[in-house]
Amino acid sequence: MRIDLFGGFRVVLGNTQVPPDSWSRRAPAVLVKMLALAPGHRLRREQVMDAIWPDLDPPAAAANLRKALHSARRILGAETIVSAGDLLFFPADAVAIDVRDYWSLVTAARRSRDLDLYAAAIDTYRGGLLPEDLYEDWAAAPRDELKADWQVLVEEYAGLLETGGDLNGAARAVQRLVTADPLNEDAHAWLMRLYALAGRRDEAQRQYTRLRDLLADELGAEPSAETQRLYEEIRAERTADPALTTDLWERVGDLRVQSGDPAAAVKAFGQVPAGDGRVHRKLAGAWLMLHQPAEAEPHLDRADRLAPDDAERGRLCRLRAELAWERGDLPAARRLAEQAHGIALAHGDADDVAAALEGLAFVSHMQGDWRPGLQQQIERLAGAGLGSRVVRFCDFNHCLSQYQLYGDDFAGDVGDYARQTLAVAERADAVPAQAFAWCLLGESLLLEGRFDEAAACLERSCELYEPLGSRTVALPWLRRAELAACVGDHAEVTVFLKRATAIATVTPMARHAWARLHATAAFAALERGEPELVIRSVRAAQGTAARYGDCPTCSALLNPVGAQAYALVGDVAGARLRAEAAERFVGSFPSAAWRAMADAAAGYAGGSRELLAAAADGFDRAGHTFWAARTRGNAQGTLAP
Template identity: 30%
Template sequence: MVTCVIVVLGSFRVVVDGRQVPDDSWKRTKAAGLVKILALAEGRQVHRDVLADQLWPDLSGPAAGANLRKALHFARAALGSPDAVQARGDLLVLLPDADVSIDAERFESEGRAALASSAGVAPALALYGGELLPDDRFAVWAEAPRDRLRTLYLRLLKAAGRWDDVLKAEPTDEEAHRAIMVRALGAGDRQSAIRQFEQLCRELRADLGIGPSAETVAVYEEAIAEDRRRAEHRARATLARALIALNRGDLDEASSSARRARELAISANLGREIGEASAVLGIAANMQNRWPEVFEAEFEDFAQGDSARADYVLDAQLCLADYCLCGPDGHRSIAQRAARLRTVAEQTGSLHGQAIAELLLGVASLFSGDLDGARRFLESALELHRRAGAKAGEILTRQRLAELDVLQDRRPDAAREASRALTAAESTWLEPHLVVRLYGVLAGAARSPAEAVRVIERADAALAGRSVCSPCSMGYHVAAATSYALAGRLATARRRLATAEQLAGMWPGGPWHAALWEARAVLRQAEGHDDQANALFREAAAGFAELGRPLDELRCLTRAERRPSLATSGTPLAG
């Protein structure tokens, strides 16, 4: 009997009768994909129509079927036998007459048995060779088995008490951080427990409204019990309590704790914590529908000079300022406030305050269709941010200038501006907000749908495993759905559109519901349903008109009259 060993954990290899199938035998990647899908399937068998749809989701049934027949030929040739993949009715079966060993199958079987019996898990852990099929990280068919195997691996690590290895695999796992803190306390090493908590807080990102649980905070407070006088420790503990209150909906308590945390952070000169506490204040105020008033008060309090602490306080409000600019009539009301705040900043000599005011005025002009005014304000804001050394504001200003370049059909300029900003954004404390925005702009600046898809694929890889601000990512997800639709990759476009729709449901208001109508229209048009597409474009245009966004409205009306071209393949201005 033929023996076959298939490795899918950490890499992809096939060994038949002791001889490894050469890598160049899998140059026909769909032949390799066919073998991988069958190897992961229960009973190593899949209906041929399902297999064709998984490998060629954007092709019609007959076209996908023809490709499947070619892939079968090359897969059988690579495995060395015409019987390596057999057809049994409508099912395709991998190596039904061979003695087959698949590393993922063995790991899953022994891993579940170890957990069920509470026996030693070390032998099962030794079978995990790494992430499932890392070269197919973005293949839809690999997502479910990859997540299942990875979850089992983490459960086994936890059962073995290998908490450091858990964090290598999942840096945000709070249970592992807490277990390491408890271990350090048990050994009398309070400083290690404190450092572990600080690492956890960096991973969870308070500026995104995410923080540790009450149980973990209690361990931290035990660690600092003998040194409560240190403001830095009390600042972090109080900030964590603010986040707990925020997430349970106690907004008054969240605001009170955040103010106290910020006072402590200021006294300890903790810049990041100053910004994060300010962000929590802003998030709570936004949930209470009073952010503009809170922002104005914060601005007037802290724009009295250009100290580093003021930079963190003001930068923390940039994301929420953009969010409010995108609401119904938001750019008009925020522009009025910004004009007043610019006067305050000029009177107090705050370069950073003037820069933020000019930025807000520039974005308001951009949204209202005054492109000349937008460029004037944004270029002024860029220079002021540079002089103030305010990196986050400079990056956000470059993003808006890049969007302006796209609107004025200066795509190469837009790509250069966004790329320059992206490089700088990676090292800022507001990176989860800025990076995803800039990838969305780069996709919009692409010269063709195929180039835009390459940008999105590169961005997906760069963003994998990172914390990302949900509202800030809306423009990116809409750009992804639109780019894939225009490139003819319709199944992927539908999936990306579903992601965007889910996020939009979590963040009502702003331009995103109109943007989603537009993205749906682009997809319907790509599917050949022109009448439905035109109706959706008009719906999107009406939504943008209600928001006072004439350029977005005009683009949608233009698209309703003709098929999309490079000149009309842009995406809405980011929010």
């Protein structure tokens, strides 16, 4: 049996399509559609009754469900829908579903960056989910999820085509975004840029006119200043001007760096005519993101010769530090990072100072002295004049601090270190650093299961970060959401996740914020007994990782939680993918806590109580009380619904 849901409902048995008039009654069709959309293609009877007959009492709804089930089996065959106790489901591997095909193609495309897989996934969508059920409540959430993911997927595909030099192909892809959402100004501007780069100046100008008219008619607004500036550059017939070409390709490269795709960034920056020192610096940075120092060094040398001022030389010095640590010369990396920091203080802007401090933090982390290094940097913050940019410095160190919380060599005394760091921050009157220390202390108490103390610390961290504005740090809010999930306060989870989502939307450290946000949302959904929402969070995390880049440490929790959710809905393949991701991670970052996460994920995927028991022991060794108790309970309880 094959079920198609994109572009309209259709069922094929063997080589014969079920006649559309077979579905003249609504309920049997809705039952089949809901099962096709459900994770693992299984639903509890109560879920179906609540969706189709929300106003009926349970006995009447149950009678209607029996009739609908009988009718669906009569149309499709008696064995097509299995009933086991309270569950209704399709037999494993007995049905092909286009939505399931879509998600498989998406996962494969994002892992491989293969253009053909991207194109196949995009084409599978075929105009959206079940257009005939546009106003059905049960279809709203999966429709919105699929539409949002498809739009992100098209953006990723267009970006790959653009940086590969296929400007016309990229334009066709972006045109699909414009067609799907005519008021998406970013898509219109992207299309204008692509037309300009391809020498299609007249089309770029017409695209701007269409955007301007749409915004005026629909919203009573005008294009943003950035879009207007791009239009004026194109209208001034500068498309053949190397300066404009340089500017446009540089923007492409910057976007690819932001999305965590340095290989595409290298291609984009490589399109810029030779002679621009700033672009050589960015090329060097992209090569270093790819861990290829030999490719980066010639660009650093060229950028050095072309550096216009001391501020630019300071930025290059920071990259020289990165080059040194890529080659394993950590003493040289520290010396260069210190030099870059000094130049940034004397000649750079707040971004330069923050970036230099990040470099120093990473060198300290690599040398194993992150703790004293951070405290020294906090003492420097008092007179640095970073303003809200210090948030980026704190966010970067929050990520590094996860190695303290989960690493074998550090975890036992993180609380004491956080208290010492708080004292240093108070002496320096460095308020953001105080917020950092309160959060770290709260995190250590949370993992120890000391929930009341953790709540007070995390609340204080949020209070101190709050005045820094919208681009503050999301982590304490996310840890508060995690704590609320641990104690079953699901209303508070929603409040904290909403606040963190607002931050993640605008923060320059998006890859850290979104990774942990989706992991926390997944955990909260699992604690509420909603594994299907966990799976949505896993898919959403894949989309934001493709857009902003991924942080493996910040998203580590997603692996065991996702594996458990997939196992609960009977999706063995999905559970194994999360277990494999967890195993890859612990292979790069071994520790008792991360090993426990990998064992837990594998235990859920394989239904192994022995692995879950081993995971619980690992959490015990790491001092993670809550996770040890939770995993041990799962090892002793029932692994399947």
